[in-house]
Amino acid sequence: MDTDLLRTFLEVNKTRHFGKAATNLYLTQSAVSFRIRQLEIKLGTPVFTRKRGDLRLTAAGERFVPYAETILQTWGRARQDVALTGSYQQQLTVGAASVIWEMESSNEWLEEVQTAKPEWALRTESLSRQQISNALIEKMVDVVLTSEPPKLADIQQTRLSHYELVLVSNLPDQDMESIADLPLVYLDWGTRFGVEHSRIPALQRTPVLHSHGSQAALRFLLNRGGVGFLPSTVAQPWIDAGELHIVKDSPAMANELYMVWLSTNDKHEDIEDLVTNLVEQ
Structure with missing residues (x-):
């Protein structure tokens, strides 16, 4: 499969427009149309319905x-992995949700890994x-940073840090009663957080913003106002x-950040050695 066909397919899907996809890919619109036709020939089926002003999968x-x-992710990882040269002997691919990557502790951890293993190249997803x-199962990543380790066979984990989610407002002197009428900003922090959030009567309403990124939630609270939970390090x-x-009198939700990996991963011995080195630091 030609990876250029895949990139074109995903860009057309994202923009839902052949012309916009062509601009973003620095191609002509006819070249984009040709690539989509080639992909459909290879797959043996149409991937888009084409109606005037309405392009859909x-x-x-x-x-x-x-x-x-x-x-595309696997190809990119493989290309980097086999092309390691010079002082780099290993590549570690690290995955995390966007809200985790926005945390300062995640970036600090990446720096600690580079200090402990300067001969490793790092790739983040x-x-x-x-x-x-x-x-993890498909080996698209070697390790994951998460606050909710998945329930998988052969899962291994180590705790990296502790943090809290705190309830904040742009208005001073607010309490659990006065916030009932404020716009709610909901930062999606996972299943456990969602359960705890649902137990707070003053927050049971439709959020004006439901976000998967702490920076988006932060900017909304600062610029438009309201109430919502943010990581303490962000707030x-x-x-x-x-x-x-x-x-x-608001509850602070305690969380842990974990590094998780599978013992069946080809690099599990290197990962465990990394964990040992980080503990010794």
């Missing part, structure tokens, strides 16, 4: 999207929570500046 196209994404288990600088305020 067919049922086959919908099913093909995750395969195209996986093939952004995953949805639904992709984490499959990414604290704005609390210190007087831009955000912790809601009085």
Whole structure:
């Protein structure tokens, strides 16, 4: 399978427009159309329905999207892995949800890995929570950083850090009663967080913003106002500046950040050696 066909297919799906996809890929529109036709010939079925002003995936196209994404990720990883030269002897691919990558502790951990293993090249991937288990099983990633380790056979894990989610508002002197009428910003932090959030009566309403990224939630609270949970490390600088305020008597949700991997991974011995080195640091 020509990876250029896959990239074109995914770009057309993202833009839902041949012309916009052509601009983003620095191609002519006819070249994009030709690539999609070639892909459909190889697959033996149409991947898009083409109606004036309405470009949509067919049922086959919908099913093909995750395969195209996986093939491109695997190809990119393989190309880097086999091309390691000079002082780099190993590549470690690390996956995490976008909210985890936005945490300072994740970036600090990457620096610690490079210090412990300077001969390793690092590759990071952004995953949805639904992709984490499959990414580990299919070896799309070697390790995952997560607050909710998946329940898989052969799973291994080590705790990296502790953090809290705190309930904040742009308005001062708010308590659990006064926030009932404020716009709700919901930062999607996973299943356990969702369960705990559902037990807080003052927050049971439709959120004005449902976000998978802490920076988007933060900017909304600062610019538009409201109430919502943020990681303490994200909120604290704005609390210190007087831009955000912790809601009085609100619960703080304690969380742990874990590094997880499978003992069946080809690099499991290297990963365990890395864990030992980080502990010794």
